[in-house]
Amino acid sequence: MVYSTSDLITCDQEPIHILGHIQSHGYLVAVRPDNYQIIHTSANIVELVGQSADDLLGKSVGQLLSKTAQPADRLTNLLDQGRANQSWDTISPYRIELNERVWNLILHEYNGLILLEWEPAGDASMLPYNQQLVSQALNEVQASQSLSALLENTARRIKEIIGFDRVMVYQFGADWHGVVVAEVKEPHLEPFLGLHYPASDIPRQARELYKKNLVRLIADVHSTPSPILTVGDWPTDQPLDMTQAGLRAVSPVHIEYLKNMGVAASMSLSLMYRGELWGLISCHHDTPRFVDYTARQTAKFVSQLLSSALEFRRGEENHLQRDRSREVGRILHNQLVQHDNVTNALTMQPTTLLDLVEAGGAVLRFGGRF
Structure with a gap:
């Protein structure tokens, strides 16, 4: 594909950390850390929990599992545990079964929100x-x-x-x-x-x-990415920052x-x-x-x-290269001393200028000739 200069400038300025979508193989919810209110959710969340984004935005994270076989307070307890530990690494990934399938729930906190990401768990x-x-x-x-x-x-x-x-x-x-x-x-x-x-x-x-x-x-x-939807009263100039989102x-x-x-x-x-x-x-x-x-x-x-x-x-390797360069320099010096023809001494012997530098070729200009 050939890009124009304007294409490349646009690409270099694209805010890729706030694209407003997630990849379709997973699901995302972002909540406030103080009251666990759901601020953002991916539009495809209905596939996972049986409730649409409209049903969930603005509600507590405890609402998220209310229509699944999981205890409704499981996520609240999990968030409490992560905050008490002051680390999300201790509980991520959290394996959870939903819709007769096992998922990895990965949590992290970034830019004032806690992000919960569900993706398929491996073997x-x-x-x-x-x-x-x-x-x-x-x-x-x-x-x-x-x-x-x-x-x-x-x-x-x-x-x-x-x-x-x-x-x-x-x-x-x-x-x-x-x-x-x-x-x-x-x-x-x-x-x-x-x-x-x-x-x-x-x-x-x-x-x-x-x-x-x-x-x-x-x-x-x-695949077709799933858009991120946001609670109505959230500032429009504060889109979800997904810098750390997988x-x-x-x-x-x-x-x-x-x-x-x-x-x-x-x-x-x-x-x-x-x-x-x-x-x-x-x-x-x-x-x-x-x-x-x-x-x-x-x-x-x-x-x-x-x-x-x-x-x-x-x-x-830099140390080895320095030692090798010194040895090649010594050999080239001896060849110059032993040969009357400078060109032959540097280009026609077992050790040449190319052994001194990392290059595929060299041009010698000597005595007005190349």
């Missing part, structure tokens, strides 16, 4: 297998002899956890363009390893979100981008280096694919292992 029996993969990833972080081996091993572990067709490690440059520095993929896919992409592919505000929300899943690019819908520009690549589902994990965004683990799948919360957290932990290793490995 609990996979937890020991995922823990085994984490253990193997930790061993590989410790054993990898080079940064490139570490990146490829991490991509392979992520692919095992989430089952996507392609997993790439994407590194940002100083100007925020990106390059694929490691890749694990299914055999039928063309390789992306070594390809470069412009900074406009991942605009500024998207990079800022990647620093705050380290995991991003798009389960089905062809169900947050996707920019239409990005959806079109993925469709044009033939990608039906994607997932990204942030790689941090010294507090800044170093790159992403970018995952693509040819068909829609949902990854449940537990598997996403496992993949996130593996990506954080890589982030923690980046500083050590980068420093180690």
